[in-house]
Amino acid sequence: MVHTNLEGSLFEPTLYIVKGMCILDNEGNRILAKYYDKDILPTPKEQKAFEKNLFNKTHRANAEIIMLDGLTCVYKSNVDLFFYVMGSSHENELLLQSVLNSLYESVSILLRRNVEKRVLMDNLDSVMLAFDEICDGGVILDSDPGSIVGRAALRGEDVPLGEQTVVQVLQSAREQLKWSLLK
Amino acid sequence: MSSFKRDKKEEEEGGCFSFQNLDKTIVLQESRYFNETPVNPRKCTQILTKILFLLNQGETFSTQEATEAFFAITKLFQSNDVILRRMVYLCIKELSKLAQDVIIVTSSLTKDMTGKEDLYRAAAIRALCSVTDSTMIQAIERYMKQAIVDRNPAVSSAALVSSLHLSSTSPDLVKRWTSEAQEALNSEKSLVSYHALGILVNIRRTDKLSTMKLVTRLTKSSIKSPYTLCLLIRLAAQLVEDDASETSQAYIEFIDGCLRHKSEMVIYEAAHAIVNLRKTTRDLAPAVSVLQLFCGSSKATLRLAGARTLAKLTTKHPAAVSACTIDLENLISDPNRSVATLAVTTLLATGAESSIDR
Numbered sequence A: 001m002v003h004t005n006l007e008g009s010l011f012e013p014t015l016y017i018v019k020g021m022c023i024l025d026n027e028g029n030r031i032l033a034k035y036y037d038k039d040i041l042p043t044p045k046e047q048k049a050f051e052k053n054l055f056n057k058t059h060r061a062n063a064e065i066i067m068l069d070g071l072t073c074v075y076k077s078n079v080d081l082f083f084y085v086m087g088s089s090h091e092n093e094l095l096l097q098s099v100l101n102s103l104y105e106s107v108s109i110l111l112r113r114n115v116e117k118r119v120l121m122d123n124l125d126s127v128m129l130a131f132d133e134i135c136d137g138g139v140i141l142d143s144d145p146g147s148i149v150g151r152a153a154l155r156g157e158d159v160p161l162g163e164q165t166v167v168q169v170l171q172s173a174r175e176q177l178k179w180s181l182l183k
Numbered sequence B: 001m002s003s004f005k006r007d008k009k010e011e012e013e014g015g016c017f018s019f020q021n022l023d024k025t026i027v028l029q030e031s032r033y034f035n036e037t038p039v040n041p042r043k044c045t046q047i048l049t050k051i052l053f054l055l056n057q058g059e060t061f062s063t064q065e066a067t068e069a070f071f072a073i074t075k076l077f078q079s080n081d082v083i084l085r086r087m088v089y090l091c092i093k094e095l096s097k098l099a100q101d102v103i104i105v106t107s108s109l110t111k112d113m114t115g116k117e118d119l120y121r122a123a124a125i126r127a128l129c130s131v132t133d134s135t136m137i138q139a140i141e142r143y144m145k146q147a148i149v150d151r152n153p154a155v156s157s158a159a160l161v162s163s164l165h166l167s168s169t170s171p172d173l174v175k176r177w178t179s180e181a182q183e184a185l186n187s188e189k190s191l192v193s194y195h196a197l198g199i200l201v202n203i204r205r206t207d208k209l210s211t212m213k214l215v216t217r218l219t220k221s222s223i224k225s226p227y228t229l230c231l232l233i234r235l236a237a238q239l240v241e242d243d244a245s246e247t248s249q250a251y252i253e254f255i256d257g258c259l260r261h262k263s264e265m266v267i268y269e270a271a272h273a274i275v276n277l278r279k280t281t282r283d284l285a286p287a288v289s290v291l292q293l294f295c296g297s298s299k300a301t302l303r304l305a306g307a308r309t310l311a312k313l314t315t316k317h318p319a320a321v322s323a324c325t326i327d328l329e330n331l332i333s334d335p336n337r338s339v340a341t342l343a344v345t346t347l348l349a350t351g352a353e354s355s356i357d358r
Helices: A046-059 A093-110 A115-123 A124-134 A145-152 A167-180 B004-016 B024-035 B043-057 B063-078 B084-095 B102-114 B118-131 B136-150 B153-166 B169-177 B180-186 B190-203 B208-220 B226-242 B248-258 B264-276 B285-295 B299-318 B320-322 B325-331 B337-350 B354-357
Strands: A020-027 A030-035 A067-068 A073-078 A081-088
Touching: A020 A046, A020 A093, A020 A124, A030 A046, A030 A115, A030 A124, A046 A067, A046 A073, A046 A081, A067 B063, A067 B299, A067 B337, A073 A093, A081 A093, A093 A124, A093 A145, A093 B063, A093 B226, A093 B299, A115 A124, A124 A145, A124 B043, A124 B084, A145 B118, B024 B043, B024 B063, B043 B063, B043 B084, B063 B084, B063 B102, B084 B102, B084 B118, B102 B118, B102 B136, B118 B136, B136 B153, B136 B169, B136 B180, B153 B169, B153 B180, B169 B190, B180 B190, B180 B354, B190 B208, B190 B226, B208 B226, B208 B248, B208 B337, B226 B248, B226 B264, B248 B264, B264 B285, B264 B299, B285 B299, B285 B320, B285 B325, B299 B320, B299 B325, B299 B337, B320 B325, B320 B337, B325 B337
Parallel strands: none
Antiparallel strands: A020 A030, A020 A081, A067 A073, A073 A081
């Protein structure tokens, strides 16, 4: 359902921009989802119904943006994952798009470009941290994938040796030493 | 090390499937491992991930279950593993809404917030503010003020955004942090100044004169961050709307100037503000031509933004939109259905006979 409210109105001057973010799998099941406005989709039941509806309307058409139930949803998919960012229907669509880009790019770096469900589930902790670094209660906290990932992925030894910086190598060496001493 | 690594591999291999059929009672039982010393960071991180995953899936925890899990998690503050600590903060934030006596972690979090490890500090502030109620804020006020003006942008942003959340319950107290927020507004880091502006505006919501002063000063300075500019355009537009006098001309000029910004987000924000101002007697053409350009973009989000704003304009200035009839006609067969529907309704509203024929 497209909201065709033709009455003009200015955007509200607030930091509370994001109404929700979610990652769904290729069957429309929730992998991670956060809703930041108590008045919009307050219960898990309503949220999941909305997600199912959203997925049905978007999984075939790769059309970037949809107006659904009074929300503007921007989205992006890869292999078997779907990323969504939701905002009010009176919101700057490009602002929402920039949040989606931060989310997608951060997750993509965290998964070392293997943006697929299996890899994501193996790195769920880091992805949860990234979610938390991007948006705090509806406020855009950070938009730079570099710094988001810097604060979400901290396990030096998971990175292939060639891609590690000197600091990371030292850190993982220190950690390995610590572990060998603990045994 | 090698044996440890193998353990981890095995755990992770099962990871994908073990998440599928997680059982709440089993996961809560696993939280007993948190009492073990020394703490095993990987095992505990994985259990915390499971708890968070269950909560995120909408699983309901009773107050007792949440409280027990919360207290078990407080044991993990013994470990200094960075990722584990960060997951602990996340769990604290999620469980603080469900569990009782959550203020028990106040001192641990205050310690992390004022400690040396920058990676802890920002996240600790946010977790701390989620467990703090209005009666407890005074106890952390001094630290919050310090954090707002911290040199680390993540710490400063975390403190500002947390203050904004707190201001819904304790507006008077947060008002006392105005001078710190003012200082943060001058930060070089774009998001810090964005957050600072957001909280200042919130504090001064009812004081129009000081909002005007603030906006006037900022419109004259050179702001680079697109987010801050978008917020500033919204504030300027609101002032124009409230004020009929000559002073609002400066704000209109500022918004007009933003039409030439390099970021599409800012250009759109400015164009949207201009066409939606209630009392426009001035030239809409530059804003309309920007929206017209958006309609021809290869990005669906831009096409939708353009078409939607033009659709709104039809009720007020049908003549201004009629210049875009051809562009809107091109959108009728747009692969994005929201865009196509908008184009059709707009064209019907403008009601040019010639376009219906085509």
